[in-house]
Structures are given as C-alpha cells and as structure tokens.
Amino acid sequence: MNRETSRDLYDRALDVLVGGVNSSVRAAPQPYPTFVRKGDGGHVVDADGNRYVDWVMGLGPLLLGHDLPESVQAAVQRRASEGPMYGMPTELEVEHAEFVARHVPSVEMVRFVNSGTEATVSAVRLARGVTGRNKVVVMQGGYHGAQESTLVEGDADERGPSSAGIPREFAKHTIPVPFNDADEATRVFEEHGDDIACVLVEPMLANKGIVEPVDGFHETLRDLTDDHGALLIWDEVITGFRVGGLGCAQSKYDVTPDLTTFGKIIGGGFPVGAIGGRTDLMEEFTPVGDVFQAGTFSGHPVTMAAGLETLQYAAENDVYEHVNDLGSRLRDGLREIVSTQAPDYSVVGTDSLFKVVFTRDGPPRNGGDVDDAAVDRWNRVFRPQVLDDGVMLSQNQFESQFVSYAHTAEDVERTLDAYRDAL
Structure with missing residues (x-):
C-alpha cells in the first residue's frame, strides 16, 4: 500500500508541529x-x-459516522451560516441541557465547556469547593485529560507526577488506587476519608485497553463517598451516550454519581465538554456560587446544534x-x-x-x-x-x-x- 504522501506530510510536520502532531x-x-x-x-x-x-471514529465522538444524517448536517450548516459565535446565550444551550437532564439519571443541571479535560478540571474544582477538602481519589490507569490533579502515577503510599511540569506538591493531593480493588479503596478512605473531596472514576477504564468493572466495585465507591461526605464523579467523556444508550453507563450499571463529566458524543463531533449533576452541587459554580468557571467558547452554537441533533437522531432511530x-x-x-x-x-x-x-x-x-x-x-x-x-x-x-x-x-x-x- 502506497503511503508516500503521509510520510512526506509527517516529514514536513516535524519541522513545524511538536512531534509532527x-x-x-x-x-x-x-x-x-x-x-x-x-x-x-x-x-x-x-x-x-x-x-x-x-474503528477510530475520532477517538469516540462520531456515533453516527463521518456522513452526518441530513437533519444533523442541516442544523450545523444553519448555525454556522448565522455567525461563528456570539459570547452570549442561545436557546440551543437550553434545549441541549434539557435533553441531557431528561435522559441521564444523575443530571439535573448542566454546564457546557469545551473539552473533556476542561470538564474534569471543573468537576474536581467543584468537588473541592463544595467539600472544603483537597484530596482526590483516582484509578491507576484511568485517564481524565491533561490536568494536574490526575496526571499522577504510583499508589496510595508513594506517588508523584506522571508528567514534567507538575509540582510534586500537587501529586500529594491525588491518591491512585487500582481499578476494581474495593479493599484498597476502603483502606484509603479509612486512612484519608476526612480529607477526600471526591472519587473521580471512569465507569470502565476506556483509555487502558478497556477494563470493565467487577460486580460491586462501583457500589463500594458509592457507599464510601456517601459515608465520608465525599463526592462521586463519573467520567463519562468516553462512555457517555455510547455505553448504556441515552442513559449513559450509569444507567447500565445502575449507579448514580453526584457529578458526571461528558465530552465527545455530546458535541456531535465538534469540540465540547460538559459537567452535569444535582442542582445543589451545580449551583456552587459561578455566577450563583463561589467556584469559578467560565469559557469564551462554552456552549458554542455550532457544537450545541451538532450535539443536540445527534442525540435526538439517536433517540428517534x-x-x-x-x-x-x-x-x-x-x-x-x-x-x-x-x-x-x-x-x-x-x-x-x-x-x-x-x-x-x-x-x-x-x-x-x-x-x-x-x-x-x-x-x-x-x-x-x-x-x-x-x-x-x-x-x-x-x-x-x-x-x-x-x-x-x-x-x-x-x-x-x-x-x-x-x-x-x-x-
């Protein structure tokens, strides 16, 4: 198979893009x-x-494939023709949030952002703001975007940053435990429970070869967070609106987290992220509460049109x-x-x-x-x-x-x- 053009483009890219990508x-x-x-x-x-x-499908966002159905394509083109963006609210944001809240068990309110990373960064900040605590429990091998709070390697007893540029002091607040190890999660809560703001976990490890949960693991995390006053955050950036259909993985596994992060499919193939959860928690975000969160491109009208039309098409077909x-x-x-x-x-x-x-x-x-x-x-x-x-x-x-x-x-x-x- 001839791939000379790809080779030549990569050669050119190495001169102007870091690592050519x-x-x-x-x-x-x-x-x-x-x-x-x-x-x-x-x-x-x-x-x-x-x-x-x-089978890459944009690393997950393209539920409908590369050729968008006519209704989705028309909605995207209509919004793009009406102007790139406004920096002000649109009706589409409201309609999209209503759809998500209607179908996802954990969601009463939504804040749209621009990437899965931004969603998890904001969710962790919210958990810390709500609880007044600093520590975050994550899963070894889990991925929650390019953020300082989760680029941590090691275990509960010895850990450090997994990337240069992250102070070791940041890593001390993040506690990795093995996915599916309920005993280790319990031990960590027994030792640090009063300092833990949240558990941030994927329903399944979907960026690590796909590792599914064993029976009872998520229920244990739900019980531990309830018992110690921490929040349970499900990262459904990959699984959201793919595993479990419109109810997402939390409906498949019958566990309701306090907060959920989204990305990929919720934007219909355009840049997107979102945080959803209970009203009392979500209203701790500014401008109602004291946890700052904002973004120029959040709720971008083209993304909102693509995401909402994609989910509506999935619901009707x-x-x-x-x-x-x-x-x-x-x-x-x-x-x-x-x-x-x-x-x-x-x-x-x-x-x-x-x-x-x-x-x-x-x-x-x-x-x-x-x-x-x-x-x-x-x-x-x-x-x-x-x-x-x-x-x-x-x-x-x-x-x-x-x-x-x-x-x-x-x-x-x-x-x-x-x-x-x-x-």
Whole structure:
C-alpha cells in the first residue's frame, strides 16, 4: 500500500508541529501516522487515496459516522451560516441541557465547556469547593485529560507526577488506587476519608485497553463517598451516550454519581465538554456560587446544534440497536479467532466498544494488567499489518475502538478477516 504522501506530510510536520502532531497519541503509529483527507460513512480516505474501515471514529465522538444524517448536517450548516459565535446565550444551550437532564439519571443541571479535560478540571474544582477538602481519589490507569490533579502515577503510599511540569506538591493531593480493588479503596478512605473531596472514576477504564468493572466495585465507591461526605464523579467523556444508550453507563450499571463529566458524543463531533449533576452541587459554580468557571467558547452554537441533533437522531432511530449489534458481532467473531490463534489474548468491550488486548494472564482487571500485555507487539507488528489490509484501528493498544451507525456487517467481516490474517 502506497503511503508516500503521509510520510512526506509527517516529514514536513516535524519541522513545524511538536512531534509532527497536535495530540501526543497521534504520533504513536509506526513508522509514522496516517494523514487523513476525508471521512466517508464508516471509512476514512488517507492523503494517498487509500480507503480504510475506520474503528477510530475520532477517538469516540462520531456515533453516527463521518456522513452526518441530513437533519444533523442541516442544523450545523444553519448555525454556522448565522455567525461563528456570539459570547452570549442561545436557546440551543437550553434545549441541549434539557435533553441531557431528561435522559441521564444523575443530571439535573448542566454546564457546557469545551473539552473533556476542561470538564474534569471543573468537576474536581467543584468537588473541592463544595467539600472544603483537597484530596482526590483516582484509578491507576484511568485517564481524565491533561490536568494536574490526575496526571499522577504510583499508589496510595508513594506517588508523584506522571508528567514534567507538575509540582510534586500537587501529586500529594491525588491518591491512585487500582481499578476494581474495593479493599484498597476502603483502606484509603479509612486512612484519608476526612480529607477526600471526591472519587473521580471512569465507569470502565476506556483509555487502558478497556477494563470493565467487577460486580460491586462501583457500589463500594458509592457507599464510601456517601459515608465520608465525599463526592462521586463519573467520567463519562468516553462512555457517555455510547455505553448504556441515552442513559449513559450509569444507567447500565445502575449507579448514580453526584457529578458526571461528558465530552465527545455530546458535541456531535465538534469540540465540547460538559459537567452535569444535582442542582445543589451545580449551583456552587459561578455566577450563583463561589467556584469559578467560565469559557469564551462554552456552549458554542455550532457544537450545541451538532450535539443536540445527534442525540435526538439517536433517540428517534435504531442507532443504539445497530451499533451494539455490530459491536456484539465483532466481539463474538474476535473471540472465535482468538480462541484458536491466540488463546492468551483477551477480547474486551461492551455495547459499541471493542478491543483485543494482548494479555498473558487472562482478561485484564485493572490498568496494570494492560500495561503487562504485549503492548509493543500490538503497536509495532499487529496494527501495521491490519492497516495494510485496509482496517484502521486505534493508535495504540490502550485506546478504545468504536462502532458507528455508518458501519455495516460487511465492515465487520472485512475486519475479522484482517484480524484472522494478522493473528
């Protein structure tokens, strides 16, 4: 497959973009990233004209695929034609917030922001402001954006920043515990409970090869936060409006957090983030309360139109039935392939998420299990071979892969053939 244009573009990009990219994960593919020219349904076409089945889907936002339904496209074009943005409220913000509050169990009020990172930063600040406490419990291997409070590695007893540029003093307020380890979470609360402002947790680790919760884990976190006066924050930036349908993952797992962060699908493919939660908590944000939060582009009219129309389209059509069915077909087919060709590997995911993790000791229970998998083999050998077969997978072993409404049964079969050849 000829990818000379991608290679040449990457060569040029290295002179003017840091690492040749604008987000670190994009530099992961070997030997260089694929530069995309356009999307087409469930596919992308690269700068050389090669066509791929696309399971990246913008890293999750594109529930409907690259070709937006006419109603969504018309709404976006109408809003764009009426002016880029205003710096003032619009009716669309109200309608979008009403839709979210109507469908998501934890949400009574919403504050729209511009990214998942901004949403989690604001939610942690809100939790600290409400409780008057500083410490935040996070999961080892969980990802909550590029923010100082969560770029922390280690464990509850010894931890430090996972990035240069973050003072060690910041890390002392963040306590990592293993995902699915209820005993360690309980121990941390017994030791630090009076100082913990919140637990920030993904419903499943969706940026770490996909690790699903064991029975009772989220219920334990709910009980611990209730008992110690801390807040439970669910980061549904990835799972929101994908896992569990319009009710999000919290409806699937029947746990109601105090606050929820959103991104990706809630903006219909445009830059977005949001925080939702109970009225008494959300009204601690300015201008009602004392926790400052603001943003020039928050509630951008084009994003609001794309997000609201996307969710309304999903509500009125068979979107979740379709994507979940294809997700199930993919996982079933992959399990059959893995069972005979790579029995140590694990097929993971739920609803419209899927992945094969190159594990060695059974399905992963936490982020450490994924770290111990054959990550380099996935990144450097397996993914490039599948790419040559015309199938675009996520940029590394840790990122999720996503089914869209535009994907077809033919795309599934072509992908299973590529996995069969590569494994």
